[in-house]
Amino acid sequence: MSLAKGDLESILDRQAAQCAAKGFQLTSLRRLLMGILLNAGKPVKAYDLIEEAGRSGRRLTPATVYRVLGFLMDQGLVHRVNALNAFxxxxxxHGRLSRHQPLLxxxxxxxxTTEINDPDLSVMVFGKLSDLGHSLKGGSIEVHGQCQVCAEK
Ligand SMILES: [Zn+2]
Ligand SMILES: [Zn+2]
Known part of the structure; x- marks a missing residue:
């Protein structure tokens, strides 16, 4: 799956405006990695981001990639998928939720990976966690289950 160029650019423009409103800049490097993730439409490992960026003529170190990913995660634009060690x-x-707490x-x-955007469900699950005195490391809840396509194989 990949997005039409125009669609991708308009999503990135909207995200850049979102960042700017909070006083942050979606620099060309941040925009590049965000674009790769949006285009992939599925989780991407840091290593593959480096490779993909290389194809666009940007040679990045892992440290740089993780720094950019950290920024994008802080902005709620990207989530880490712990189970896959990918992003x-x-x-x-996540404007409707007080914090970036995705259910994946x-x-x-x-x-x-499908992000479940159900504010009621999120409030319930995360509320229960905090009632029980647990705080989430990594900021997301991951539910593992075989998808329909794989189940039918
Ligand atoms: Zn999300
Ligand atoms: Zn599957």
């Missing part, structure tokens, strides 16, 4: 573009902005449904076979 995925956020499916929507991960297929362990094909790595398809």
């Amino acid at each position: 995925v573009a956020c499916a929507e902005s 449904l991960v297929c362990p076979s094909c790595r398809k």
Whole structure:
């Protein structure tokens, strides 16, 4: 899956405006990596980001990539998928939630990752966690389940 060039640019422009409103800049490097993640439409490992950026003529070190990913995660634009040790573009902005707390449904076979955007569900799950005195490391909840395509194989 890959986005039409115009669609991708308009999403990136919107995200740049979102960052600017908070006093941050979506620099060309941040924009490049964000674009790769949006285009992939699935979780991407840091190593593959480096390779993909290289194809666009940017030679990046892992430290640089992780720094940029850290920024994008702080902005709620990207989520880490711990189970896959990879990163995925956020499916929507988390404006309705007080914090960036995604619920990710991960297929362990094909790595398809679906972000469940249900504020009521999130409030319930995260509220329960905090009632029990747990705080989330990594900021997301991952539910692992085989997707329909893999199940039918
Ligand atoms: Zn998200
Ligand atoms: Zn699958």
